[in-house]
Amino acid sequence: MIQKEIKNQPKDKRKKRIYSRKLPKGWEKVFFDTLRECANVRHSADTAKISVPTVYKYKNSNKKIILDGVEISFLDAWENALDEAVQVLEMEARRRALRGVKKPIYQGGMLCGHEIKYSDTLLIFLLKAHKPHFYRERVDHTVQVDGKIVLNDFVKSFSDGEDNGNDCDDGSGR
8 A cells, every 4th residue: 555645735634645556446436426526636536535646657658458348548548638628717706707696785784685696707718719709818029129130049040041140131232
């Protein structure tokens, strides 16, 4: 058995994670079901009782696994689970942006009503995600230079013309 202590806690308060060298039967299903719900690798690995390095070892090796009776690569299962988790987050962001969240109103320590708070920020992020060509931040990268520009060798190697030692010869003699 391998024991790991959780760091950043006093020694007497640390929980110990215990991982055996033999992986628990069915850990892949537990891992991916949890990853689909929370999109958090550490929590999913802990729930499946495996180490995070083991999960990444499987992801990087792209081993084939049987998940719900279907053979699938570990990487594809990983991406599918995260895609599903993100879709749930997008639906919740959309709901909060369009329908709002009911917030209590207190006066004098007593609940006197509720108001609906909408999230303009979430709405902006959704618009940027779905129509980036229209809603993205626009930055003008125009540069105006007076004087001689010296280019490094990497940029010079892409020049089409003959190398005359002055890559920025504009004919002004400067």
